[in-house]
Amino acid sequence: MAMNKYMHPRNIYKNPPDFAKLSKDFSEFSNICKKDVSGKVTIDFKDPHSLRVLTRCLLKSDFKLDVKIPEDRLVPTLPLRLNYLLWIEDLMKAIKRTEHVKGLDIGTGACAIYPLLATAKNKWSMLGTENDEESLTKALENIQRNNLQDFIQLKLNKTSSILDYLFTQESGSEFDFSMCNPPFYSNIQELLESRSTARPPPKNGFTGSPHELITEGGELEFCRKMIQESKNHKNKVILFTTMIGHKFTLNELSEDLKADGIKYTSTEFCQGRVTRWGLAWTYQDYDVYKLAPPRDKPRKKIANTVHQLPELSESISNVDLAFNKLKSLLVGLKISNKVLNKKGNCIFLQITATENTWSNQRRKRRMLERKEANDAKKIKQEFSQEAETSVLENNNLEKKPTVPESACSSNLDSCDDVKPPQFLENPGADLEEQQLVHAFLKLFIKDSHIFLETEFLDGTSGKEGLHQIIQFIKNNWK
Known part of the structure; x- marks a missing residue:
């Protein structure tokens, strides 16, 4: 920027x-x-x-x-x-x-x-x-x-x-x-x-x-x-x-x-x-x-937001345990994270996301399941068609020359290479890996409750992108 x-x-x-x-x-x-x-x-x-x-x-x-x-x-x-x-x-x-x-x-x-x-x-x-x-x-x-x-x-x-x-x-x-x-x-x-x-x-x-x-x-x-x-x-x-x-x-x-x-x-x-x-x-x-600031028009400041994470069935009183849970969610989202400092029951970290892996998770799973089902159905149909063709060829052996076994199985072999298409692609592959969200997080425990304070720095997804990440974390915290 x-x-x-x-x-x-x-x-x-x-x-x-x-x-x-x-x-x-x-x-x-x-x-x-x-x-x-x-x-x-x-x-x-x-x-x-x-x-x-x-x-x-x-x-x-x-x-x-x-x-x-x-x-x-x-x-x-x-x-x-x-x-x-x-x-x-x-x-x-x-x-x-x-x-x-x-x-x-x-x-x-x-x-x-x-x-x-x-x-x-x-x-x-x-x-x-x-x-x-x-x-x-x-x-x-x-x-x-x-x-x-x-x-x-x-x-x-x-x-x-x-x-x-x-x-x-x-x-x-x-x-x-x-x-x-x-x-x-x-x-x-x-x-x-x-x-x-x-x-x-x-x-x-x-x-x-x-x-x-x-x-x-x-x-x-x-x-x-x-x-x-x-x-x-x-x-x-x-x-x-x-x-x-x-x-x-x-x-x-x-x-x-x-x-x-x-x-x-x-x-x-x-x-x-x-x-x-x-x-x-x-x-x-x-x-x-x-004293006078050095700029006439300072950049718009975005206030920090504090989120309370959902209560867990097991009691977490140690911020390190909470961080391990948070880190596993960030890794699952392919969001890089780096611990900046730890003070008492607070951990400060920096996160950077270059790929939107958090939006419409349910829809993406349904679409992926639907694609896999369609691919399996397609493969089954191809096998059935090949089987019918094989029967017809056997019935017409006197009319047609014998077909080598390797030729009959060529289409079947090609089916082994059919794989479900990759659904989650990197949206930044053609854009030199755009930085979608760059932010500071503060994870801390207060009165036996777990909180996450966020500060948006920059990124093409804006403050809304950070909000979506936090919402994903809250939804999957349990």
Whole structure:
């Protein structure tokens, strides 16, 4: 689902870049683009090299920045980075910090993309921190190449802390904001399994080194640690912010902040087919929840719905037993599911359906039974016809030459190959496996009753598709 219309109103990439102009202005871009019969200029978005060249040329064309992106490092997607930065601009304006702004970029990376953009656009002063020495060296080269060393400083973090080490070493440093784009995953296996096989393949190529994509505990534990450390430096940073890759993480962190009585706000970053989230919190005297949102027309929100599942003859007081029952129903429907977290008597999971296997189950069974009966009747008739033909041939042996046995049985043999046609076909086989329903489920037990809370995310079947799945689960729960 294209969501460019939900991008920040000041994002220059709400309208796609002019590839034809880029190919004329930059020879390196003309080498990787191609032109179709209609004259439209395109590139291979699944090729990391093409993505690298595109990003370099856009930075030159739109921001006058000369940035070298190492082949073994993450290629930053500019629309997403710009959405994050524009949101911070809005936050700074809301707290009336528009001049001499100083920002902190945690994990700046080999491109130092946020400090470079912040300085090129707004002349902000930035400090970037990084725990990988090679990335820090490349970032410094990019800063010097653009003569921005007077605006941007870099610092190597050799500790396991996120913020503590910085303010211990530089007790006098104060910042208007901090920003961070933490690694999403906790290990290689989680990275490899992060995309369900039921979903269509990504349109963009894969880039990034392990340390850019993986951190202990994933983004949730990283951000929780950052929040804990931020409590030690309440007066050093006005607004702490971070980008988040999974909505589940946003929900968890929001609950953490709310429980600690910390003022916070959040937003969506929409671009192309990707959604990310921004989270900001403060210990200062600002009601950040009322700060201006980054979009004029936020997407329509769909409230979560809680369903009580039917009572069972056997008592289920353990959420694991209830989950096993739910999982067996989802597997039967060919709906992929992934457990995101477990808290006490609650299990959070994500489901993805690419094939409608839940609608009109009774009708489908009747039609299948009818087809099987018709096929059996047809086979029986064919056997009867063959038998009659055999009798006639035996009665007319003097009039007709003997027919070889193999020829007489040929039609009978062919009947052995007759099979009932497959009734349930994959409706998405010709459509690159469309995602029908993508949703979050929360299974929990309260007062000895089993509940299922649903949150629809996206999918071509819409909210009604999710409702039908839940209705199927309720009907078959016993």
